[in-house]
Structures are given as C-alpha cells and as structure tokens.
Amino acid sequence: MPDFHVTVDLVVLTIRDGDGPHRADRVASRLARPLAGRLAALLVRRGIDPYAGQLALPGGYVLPHEELADAAYRELREETGLGGAVHLEQLASYGAPGRDPRGPTVTVAFLALAPMLGSVVGGSDAAAAEWTPVDEIPWQGLAFDHAQILCDGIERARAKLEYSSLGAAFCPPEFTIGQLRAVYEAVWGYPLDPRNFHRKVSSAQGFLEPVGRTSTVDGGRPAQLFRRGQVQALHPPLTRGSDTLSGSPAG
Amino acid sequence: MPDFHVTVDLVVLTIRDGDGPHRADRVASRLARPLAGRLAALLVRRGIDPYAGQLALPGGYVLPHEELADAAYRELREETGLGGAVHLEQLASYGAPGRDPRGPTVTVAFLALAPMLGSVVGGSDAAAAEWTPVDEIPWQGLAFDHAQILCDGIERARAKLEYSSLGAAFCPPEFTIGQLRAVYEAVWGYPLDPRNFHRKVSSAQGFLEPVGRTSTVDGGRPAQLFRRGQVQALHPPLTRGSDTLSGSPAG
DNA sequence: ACAAAAGTGTTGCTTTTACACCCATGC
DNA sequence: GCATGGGTGTAAAAGCAACACTTTTGT
Helix, strand or coil, X not given: CCEEEEEEEEEEEEEEEEEECCCCCCCCCCCCCCEEEEEEEEEEEECCCCCCCCEEXXXXXXXXXXXXXXXXXXXXXXXXXXXXXXXXXXXXXXXXXXXXXXXXXXXXXXXXXXXXXXXXXXXXXEEEEEEEEHHHCCXXXXXXXXXXXXXXXXXXXXXHHHHEHHHHHHCCCCECHHHHHXXXXXXXXXXXXXXXXXXXXXXXXXXXXXXXXEXXXXXXXXXXEEEECCCCECCCCCCCCCCCCCCCCCC | CCEEEEEXXXXXXXXXXXXXXXXXXXXXXXXCCCEEEEEEEEEEEECCCCCCCCEXXXXXXXXXXXXXXXXXXXXXXXXXXXXXXXXEEEEEEECCCCCCCCCCEEEEEEEEECCCCCCCCCCCCEEEEEXXXXXXXXXXXXXXXXXXXXXXXXXXXXXXXXXXXXXXXXXXXXXCHHHHHHHHHHHHCCCCCHHHHHHHHHXXXXXXXXXXXECCCCCCCCEEEEEECCCXXXXXXXXXXXXXXXXXXXX
C-alpha cells in the first residue's frame, strides 16, 4: 500500500466589473450590446520551488485527519482571505504520474464561486493572488496540470448554471434579477433577453425569494430584491443551448 | 507534507433481466406495465480484514506511477473479470478522517456502466462478486463509506442519462431502440411511452447510428439495429422531469 | 426631455405529450 | 387469429423566442 501526497486545488471564480468580451462562437452575426461583467479566476504567483514564480491555482497539502472540503476551505482562507460566503463543491481528482515533481501526488480539485465583491490578499506560500479574466488566462504558463483543472472548472460552472441555481452564488446576499442576469451573461459570454430571463427566473418556483425594494442600482428604476431560494435544481433548465442570444442591439 | 493511502472504488452498474419495481414516487396513481429490466450494482464480499465478510464496492490501492483511471480499469479486471467494453468515468473523491481504520485514506470513486450481458467472477482479495438489484442493496451492511459512494454513483447515472448518450453504455454494441428504452426504464424506475421514446432518440442527430436488421428479439417483429453514435451530449435532454410516464396500461 | 433598467402582454413557432393506428412476425 | 413489439401520424397543450409597450427612476 504505497503512499501519496494529497493536495487540494481551488478553481475560484467570480464576476468582475467591466465590459466582458463576447464568445465568438455564440454571437457570430448578430448585433449585441456590451456585457456588464466578466468571469474571472483567482490565480496565485507561486513563491516556492516547484514552478516558483509561475501562476497556479491556490491550494495546498491536506492534513491527516482533515476532511477534503475542510482543507479546501482552509486553503481558501489562508491564501485568499475569502470568507465563508462562497459556494464550494468538489470538481474532480487528478493523479497523473509525474504531475508533481515531488513525488506521487493526487490532487482533489474544488470549484469555488465567490460573490462579485471582494479584494484579495495573498498569504503563506503564495506571493500574490489576483483575479484574471478567463479570456486573459496564460494557459501555457500555469504550474502543474492546473491549466487542465482550471479549464474543467470553468466548463463545470458554465454547465451547472444551466440547470441549477448556482448563478446566485456569484451575487451578494440580496440582488436584483438584473444583477443575476449579468452573472449569466458574464459566465456564458453572450447577452440574454432581459425580459424573457426575468420571466423565467421569477416564475421558477423556489428559485428566488423576494425580500424588498432597492433604489436605483445603475441608473434605472428601483427593482425587486431577491435572496436565493431553496431550490437547487432547475426544471426546465435555462437554455444556453440554441440561439437564446439577443438583447437590444447596441445602438 | 503528510502521506495518505490512495484507493480507487468502483460503482459498477448494469441492467439485469427480470421485472423491475416501479419507483413509488413516480408512478403513484397511474396504471403501469411491468418493466423489462432492473438496475443492479456490483458488490464484492470482502475477504480480508477491515470489514472482512461484509459487502463492499470493488476497488483497491492505486500503484505509484499509475494513472487513477488505469487503476480503476485494473481493479475492474482483477476483481470482476469485466473487459474493456465498459464506460468508465470519475465520480468523486472521499477522504473523511477515519473512513478507513488502516490510516488516512483518500478514495477516488469511479462509475462504470457494463452492458447487459456478463457473468462475473471473483478474484484476488474479493471472495465473490455479485450483482445486486439497487432496491435490494443492504445499505446498512456496506463496508467503509461505500453506501454513500454507491448512492452518489446511482444518482449520477440517473441524472446523466437525461442529457447524454450514456444509456447506450448499458447496451450491447448493437441494439434496438426497444432495448435502449428498457435501459432508461430500468434506471429511472418507471415506464416511458415507446412511441415517443422512439421518435425522440431516432431524431436526435448523431445519437444513434443505424447498422442493420435483426430478427425477432422478444416475440416482436424484426427491428432496426443501432450502434451508439458520436454525440455525447444531448440537447434537448430526455425529460425524466415532469410526468413523462405512461405506456400502455397493464391489463 | 432623455436614457436606462424593470417589468408585463402578446404572437407565432417549436417541442412535448398522449394516443390512434398500421405493420411484421411468432405462436 | 391473436399477442407482441416496431414504427408513423396527429391534434391538443405547453414552452419559448422575439419584440412592443408601460413604468419609474437619475441626469
């Protein structure tokens, strides 16, 4: 019974302000308004030896007698200062021979979704932590097999938004449907019809829980505030499939 | 950097002949014809010490310098004699402290789907391997945290049949749409409308590939044979959602 | 007044469901 | 003939994309 090192690695995603790019494959021929946010991943600059100086996912060794998810939470706090208000779920495990020069190592990757706010501080063995928009990730320069893991994490997030209420994990505790739509648009990389989106999510039973009213968030009129509801799964899904694109044209 | 033992465990599922039970939550008030098969999982009787004599998932230690998926394939062959004609995918990892009395152990669980045929032989440290219908699984008596893993595996299989072509992994290389429908009915535990099912899967582009004709399989007329197609994902999904139930009434 | 976002109504199209019906075979 | 399963047609219902339109704020 040979032994392995066991680590956790974190794909931490959030939505940041700023015009996101459209995904070329989705908005080919249609006029499209600019997106209100962009999907970004958290990368740290490695301070110690294997791949020192290169960008990597935050992560670290699992302690014996520590639950895997606890280790993921701990690393998240240690390396990024992000609190407990994040969604965390297991992604997959990676154990290719030679993936870590220090010896046989299995890493359990986790996917974490952080609300839109939040500055990040580096700590322990990470010299710096920074949000990188997904279209600017230096895929070639990532340490270990972290390009693969990050890629899997982003794809998981994109897929799960379709049939779960996960999108709300990117929002502050109370949010408007407009903010939630911005999340979906940023993650999927193309605009959605505000009116149909509104109808869809507000008619899905248990998906959203109304709480109050806010004044103008962004120049518009006050809007209903919501909390995420109890329902995790979503039937029917939110169609990122066909040509659900649209939205009012830019000009 | 503490060390862990790393194992793989396999949730191996197949469809076996015989009337399957209906799931109470799905067929409440409606008359329903009997199902043509039932979902079964592979369990082994442990021969060696931790939990000796109890039922467990097939699995074993990962060798250093061995890819996780390779270890899963190896254990599948060693313990069950099942060949390479199975679908195999990673399920999740489990590392709760104390889950293995021999010390800190992380197990990477895999989901394997075996075609309907196939007798099973025991080997190495498994005294016997046997197919157990999922509604007869002795959940309380399983070793380690294998009840949890098995439960997760079954739920994964049920969910994935909806939006992928995974159902065909339960079929022999060439099969009829009727056989494929029997798979879906066995996994989900309730009958589907044969005519709508036929239309749905045969109209899904790339899902099935026609190959030839067979004579009567089961008293009916000859039917078109199919191979699984290239398409993995399925849009739109196959609705196990609402009340897609039905089928001709029993009497 | 104007822009910008929230939210509602409506219309035409596609998908889904439920079921009638015919076809081919074995007994 | 009759049962069994394969396969097609079809009409009602539901879901969805697209877009017109009203409301309510800030500038």
